[in-house]
Amino acid sequence: MSGARPARSRVAGALLDAAAAAAFWPRAAGATLRGPPLVDTVLLTLRLVVTSVPVVFAVTFFSGAMLTVQAAASLAPFGGGALAGIAVGFGGIREVFPLLAAASVAARSGAEIASQLATMRVTKQIEALEVMGLDPLRLLVGPRIVAAVVGTPVCVLVGCGAGMLGAQAIGAWQLGLDRGAMWSNLWSGIVAADLVVGALKGLVLGFLLGAVSAREGLVAGAGARGVGSATNRAVIRALVVVSCASLALSSAIYGRLAG
Amino acid sequence: MSDSTIPDSAAPEHTGGPAVLLEHVAKRFGDHAAIDDVTLAIPRGRITALLGPSGSGKSTLLRLITGLSRPDAGSVRVLGEELSTLPRGGLLKLRRRMGMLFQDNALFQSLTVVDNVAFPLVRVARVPTAEAKRRALALLEQVGLPGLGERRPDELSGGQRKRVALARALALEPEVVLFDEPTSGLDPQTSAAIDALLRETQRRLGTTFVVITHDIISAAAIADHVGLLVDGKLRAFGSKDEVWSSTDPQVRAFLDRRLPAG
Numbered sequence: 373m374s375g376a377r378p379a380r381s382r383v384a385g386a387l388l389d390a391a392a393a394a395a396f397w398p399r400a401a402g403a404t405l406r407g408p409p410l411v412d413t414v415l416l417t418l419r420l421v422v423t424s425v426p427v428v429f430a431v432t433f434f435s436g437a438m439l440t441v442q443a444a445a446s447l448a449p450f451g452g453g454a455l456a457g458i459a460v461g462f463g464g465i466r467e468v469f470p471l472l473a474a475a476s477v478a479a480r481s482g483a484e485i486a487s488q489l490a491t492m493r494v495t496k497q498i499e500a501l502e503v504m505g506l507d508p509l510r511l512l513v514g515p516r517i518v519a520a521v522v523g524t525p526v527c528v529l530v531g532c533g534a535g536m537l538g539a540q541a542i543g544a545w546q547l548g549l550d551r552g553a554m555w556s557n558l559w560s561g562i563v564a565a566d567l568v569v570g571a572l573k574g575l576v577l578g579f580l581l582g583a584v585s586a587r588e589g590l591v592a593g594a595g596a597r598g599v600g601s602a603t604n605r606a607v608i609r610a611l612v613v614v615s616c617a618s619l620a621l622s623s624a625i626y627g628r629l630a631g
Numbered sequence: 632m633s634d635s636t637i638p639d640s641a642a643p644e645h646t647g648g649p650a651v652l653l654e655h656v657a658k659r660f661g662d663h664a665a666i667d668d669v670t671l672a673i674p675r676g677r678i679t680a681l682l683g684p685s686g687s688g689k690s691t692l693l694r695l696i697t698g699l700s701r702p703d704a705g706s707v708r709v710l711g712e713e714l715s716t717l718p719r720g721g722l723l724k725l726r727r728r729m730g731m732l733f734q735d736n737a738l739f740q741s742l743t744v745v746d747n748v749a750f751p752l753v754r755v756a757r758v759p760t761a762e763a764k765r766r767a768l769a770l771l772e773q774v775g776l777p778g779l780g781e782r783r784p785d786e787l788s789g790g791q792r793k794r795v796a797l798a799r800a801l802a803l804e805p806e807v808v809l810f811d812e813p814t815s816g817l818d819p820q821t822s823a824a825i826d827a828l829l830r831e832t833q834r835r836l837g838t839t840f841v842v843i844t845h846d847i848i849s850a851a852a853i854a855d856h857v858g859l860l861v862d863g864k865l866r867a868f869g870s871k872d873e874v875w876s877s878t879d880p881q882v883r884a885f886l887d888r889r890l891p892a893g
Binding site: 491495496500502503504505506511 | 697699723724725726727729730731733734735737738739751754755809
């Protein structure tokens, strides 16, 4: 019984924290709409894309290759190993590559957003802005949200391309599938709308990972430990939120097709 | 001397009431009363030092004056504006009439020294960048840092960073400048140099300086008025001589432990 109370209070605390985190999202959107500084926004967007793309490329390239190996192995007993490209193309472009791309952005750039803002919080740079009569949300959060919203769709498209290249590479070079047929199968079920939907998903996931990371940075505790904890929390929470949102978006967009 | 009361002799040459007026202000954190029924008026155009040991509520008081924190009870008026009734926009405007030097300086590490000082000019006052940099360099010269504008804050000594923070705090020509432990972490010689700089700057500009410190030597060197906070209560407030000659046992206990003999 005595252990139940702390457990209950921990759950209540976690729920309250989740509610506070979600309540930050409209404020982050508001900060973005108030017109963040142009130069900072452009520089941060370029930085997000340039630093995230190599991570996204590596993660999605190898994921595409792994999906192909598994799909070919699963379909081979039915004589359909050559059709692995179709399964990878569908699942990869519509689900796996956008999610992995957004997760990679969360890990690379979300962590950076959180650590930058947390450092500014613990060194009182954010309070200095407030005392100057400036709005830290507009100056600091707005540009980072815009960078995530613009940069993540770019990373999603790069991830889709890299995943397809990984699938093609492993299919043609290791599994010995016909190169032309493999490439054709990969793209056979994909229409332009799938890529547009992927980019739009990237836009929503970008906003969420940016807002989650920024919020964790802004509420960082004291000292170097506070910065580390905030960064760690930002990555974990952004990954969870991005995964949930990805499922919700897929259900909303593709759920009807399944039915 | 009047303990916990509003002084009658608030800078006669400055009109418009005190720069900062607190009336029956209280702030609690859980069961702990960080500020307990504090009433004081900080006169315009003077240096007022708010002294007290660690944990006495000095920093909480500073946060209440800047509006970064709201009191649980009482009224805080800064430059005639009641903070509790000000909308956010009004509070941001009022803060533009205030400057602050943070204990750890809070300089922007990603900017050069001159860009740090020019920052409020460019972002708040919308001064064109070239003109803002020219003014920032002039301010850096005034605080004794000519030729260091292109360095980063982490390339400077503690005393030099303090001077940069002072230049930034003065950039918008504020009516009130707040200092949070301006000599904390500095060696005695550098502390004395910063004290002299504060004194000289205040005399030149006539601005209201509010200095939060636990350093009695520093307060003795620069302050016109002194307040003493102990356990969240204002134990004394008045001119430096009045407070220094106080017979209140708690005031004496704090002062006698720290003031050099003679």
